[in-house]
Amino acid sequence: xxxxxxxxxxxTTIPLAERARAADLIGDLLMSxxxxxLDPIADALDATxxxxxxxxxxxxxxxxxxxxxxxxxxxPQQNKGAINAPPPDAFPTDQVPIPDRWRLIExxxxxxxxxxxxxxxxxxxxxxxxxxxxxxxxxxGISDTILEPRSFPLPVGxxxxxxxxxxxxxxxxxxxxxxxxxxxxxxxxxxxxxFKPPEIEARLTLAFNDNYASVPExxxxxxxPSNPPRRNDAFVGVQEAFIDYHIRNVSDRYDFDSxxxxxxxxxxxFRGFLFQDNQLGVRLFGDRxxxxxxxxxxxxxxxxxxxxxxxxxxxxxxxxxxxxxxxxYRQDLPFPGxxxxxxxxxxxxxxxGQIHFDDNGFPVRPALIGNDRSRDYDxxxxxxxxxxxxxxxxxxxxxxxxxxxxxxxxxxxxKAHIQSWFAAFEPSYDLDWIRxxxxxxxASGDRKPYDNRETGFDAIVENPQFAGADTSYWIRQSIxxxxxxxxxxxxxxxxxxADLRSSKDEGQSNFNNPGTILLGTGADFDLTxxxxxxxxxxxxxxxxxxxxxxxxNEGSISRDLGWDYSVSAIWRPKMTQNIVFRGSVAIFDPGxxxxxxxxxxSGDNRYYSVLLDAILSF
Numbered sequence: 001x002x003x004x005x006x007x008x009x010x011x012t013t014i015p016l017a018e019r020a021r022a023a024d025l026i027g028d029l030l031m032s033x034x035x036x037x038l039d040p041i042a043d044a045l046d047a048t049x050x051x052x053x054x055x056x057x058x059x060x061x062x063x064x065x066x067x068x069x070x071x072x073x074x075x076p077q078q079n080k081g082a083i084n085a086p087p088p089d090a091f092p093t094d095q096v097p098i099p100d101r102w103r104l105i106e107x108x109x110x111x112x113x114x115x116x117x118x119x120x121x122x123x124x125x126x127x128x129x130x131x132x133x134x135x136x137x138x139x140x141g142i143s144d145t146i147l148e149p150r151s152f153p154l155p156v157g158x159x160x161x162x163x164x165x166x167x168x169x170x171x172x173x174x175x176x177x178x179x180x181x182x183x184x185x186x187x188x189x190x191x192x193x194x195f196k197p198p199e200i201e202a203r204l205t206l207a208f209n210d211n212y213a214s215v216p217e218x219x220x221x222x223x224x225p226s227n228p229p230r231r232n233d234a235f236v237g238v239q240e241a242f243i244d245y246h247i248r249n250v251s252d253r254y255d256f257d258s259x260x261x262x263x264x265x266x267x268x269x270f271r272g273f274l275f276q277d278n279q280l281g282v283r284l285f286g287d288r289x290x291x292x293x294x295x296x297x298x299x300x301x302x303x304x305x306x307x308x309x310x311x312x313x314x315x316x317x318x319x320x321x322x323x324x325x326x327x328x329y330r331q332d333l334p335f336p337g338x339x340x341x342x343x344x345x346x347x348x349x350x351x352x353g354q355i356h357f358d359d360n361g362f363p364v365r366p367a368l369i370g371n372d373r374s375r376d377y378d379x380x381x382x383x384x385x386x387x388x389x390x391x392x393x394x395x396x397x398x399x400x401x402x403x404x405x406x407x408x409x410x411x412x413x414x415k416a417h418i419q420s421w422f423a424a425f426e427p428s429y430d431l432d433w434i435r436x437x438x439x440x441x442x443a444s445g446d447r448k449p450y451d452n453r454e455t456g457f458d459a460i461v462e463n464p465q466f467a468g469a470d471t472s473y474w475i476r477q478s479i480x481x482x483x484x485x486x487x488x489x490x491x492x493x494x495x496x497x498a499d500l501r502s503s504k505d506e507g508q509s510n511f512n513n514p515g516t517i518l519l520g521t522g523a524d525f526d527l528t529x530x531x532x533x534x535x536x537x538x539x540x541x542x543x544x545x546x547x548x549x550x551x552x553n554e555g556s557i558s559r560d561l562g563w564d565y566s567v568s569a570i571w572r573p574k575m576t577q578n579i580v581f582r583g584s585v586a587i588f589d590p591g592x593x594x595x596x597x598x599x600x601x602s603g604d605n606r607y608y609s610v611l612l613d614a615i616l617s618f
Contacts, residue, residue: 117578117618125189134192140185140205141618148177150609153598155482157219169482170598171217173607179211181309185240196254197246205240209309223361233359237311238263239278250288257286263312266298268325268345270387272463273398273424275323275345278312279303294329305505307359320350321508323460338388338395345381347460349508352376352407358506362487367502367510369485369551370410375508379404379418394428394435396466402457402511410512411449411550418511420444420457426466435524439467439536443497445515445543449550456513456547458499462492467520468536470494471568473586473609474518474561482598484551490597498542498561500551515543520564529575538564542593552597560591568611582613 120126125138151173191199221231242262260283268275281300300323304316327343352374356365366374383400400422409416428437446456478493492504501507520538540561568584586609
């Protein structure tokens with residue numbers, strides 16, 4: 001049938017004169033193929049030519065829409081007479097295996113030197129200790145040299161004075177402090193710490209301090225009026241002595257749980273507003289969800305401190321002051337780049353009935369303020385802290401609420417409820433090589449000293465990195481509270497709170513205080529990779545002066561503390577942290593409230609603080 005149709009179509013394409021001859025020829029062809037096929041033209045289209053047997057085989061073309069046929073199985077390879085691989089002793093003798101991957105660098109001729117902290121060094125923990133594969137030893141050495149001329153109001157001694165005939169309450173203001181601290185740290189760590197937490201870490205850090213102080217008045221450096229107004233003192237303290245045990249990994253990304261026991265550094269928040277110290281304690285810590293969640297559960301028993309150096313003194317009994325901490329961190333909350341932290345800190349102080357004098361003979365527990373009686377108290381701090389950035393805006397924020405009970409209020413001698421607040425906020429913004437920032441802080445003060453509530457906020461051990469930190473006059477210097485108590489300071493050294501404590505390190509917290517308000521601005525200028533300049537201006541107020549008026553028996557004291565101006569420079573000659581030189585100058589311009597407290601006949605209308613610091617690290 002299909003052949004007839006094709007024949008008719010072909011004939012229509014041939015001229016009329018030739019059709020008869022063409023029809024006869026096609027008919028003969030059809031008759032000769034009829035025995036083999038009813039459709040010879042279709043068979044001709046489907047036929048494929050046969051290649052010779054010895055010709056290379058070509059892959060057949062695949063029809064569109066037809067599944068690809070699986071390739072034929074590979075034929076086994078026959079390799080008769082092949083030569084076997086050479087034995088290990090056939091290689092050249094200068095190619096030898098190395099004991100571990102850390103010593104690979106020696107194969108190219110780079111050898112470590114024990115005094116070189118920059119390149120691979122066994123005593124710096126860069127590779128395993130001798131004869132081991134996963135134990136690392138780290139030696140750390142730091143030299144910190146400080147020269148500090150400064151001025152602040154000083155009282156005239158009650159029994160005697162360096163200036164006979166002087167009848168003023170305030171003496172000369174200039175003084176000088178020099179301090180040399182050498183820190184030596186030893187650490188032994190087990191594990192491949194480059195990509196996972198160590199399995200075991202043991203650390204010991206000793207600090208040696210030699211300090212010198214000179215003041216113009218007696219009974220500033222020593223309780224004894226016969227001692228000269230100069231002092232040179234030395235002390236060795238144990239700042240770290242702990243074992244860190246890696247309990248377990250909880251994921252293939254090395255989320256973990258670890259336990260640390262001993263004298264260890266700890267900070268309850270990002271900027272050291274509440275509790276930052278090296279204390280004896282037990283700490284369980286770890287992380288989850290690829291380090292997005294982090295936690296701490298810790299308990300500390302406070303150590304006594306050496307008075308003049310501030311180092312831990314293991315020669316004295318432990319304090320009856322226990323601190324319990326629980327905090328939880330979450331990264332990228334509430335915004336990407338911000339880490340949020342919530343914390344609960346409980347301070348349990350049981351030092352009532354205890355009398356403690358510092359190394360210079362001054363009483364610090366109980367503080368000689370108000371009724372001069374020792375106290376027990378329980379305080380719970382609830383806090384939220386945030387640190388990070390939102391785009392190019394850097395941000396630090398902190399907020400605390402303190403609640404609890406004081407067994408003996410310094411004004412009433414009765415139980416008092418503690419309820420106080422704290423908030424701090426410091427945004428900054430980077431403009432190429434310049435960072436500009438603002439600072440704001442509020443710590444509530446006690447408005448009614450004689451009621452049964454204490455609303456002045458106080459920390460446990462503060463060391464704030466905020467508003468210029470230790471280059472600021474107000475934060476750096478401790479100003480004696482003259483005429484309102486004995487051996488009491490208006491604020492603590494390296495502290496921002498006006499808390500009226502006998503000592504930040506050895507005294508107790510005091511929630512009967514005037515509170516603090518700070519507003520400031522500043523900027524950092526990275527002039528070169530070696531040099532950074534910083535400038536800060538802070539405005540300070542008391543939150544409420546009711547406590548000051550009662551203690552000083554004055555009817556009116558202004559809230560205005562004054563202006564704090566500071567400029568500092570950091571020079572890193574090697575562009576590393578191994579050699580760092582710092583210098584700063586701060587000027588405090590007193591306000592009306594400061595002058596109400598410290599008016600003096602010499603007419604000091606400004607106070608200064610100069611800090612020269614050289615830090616060498618190995």
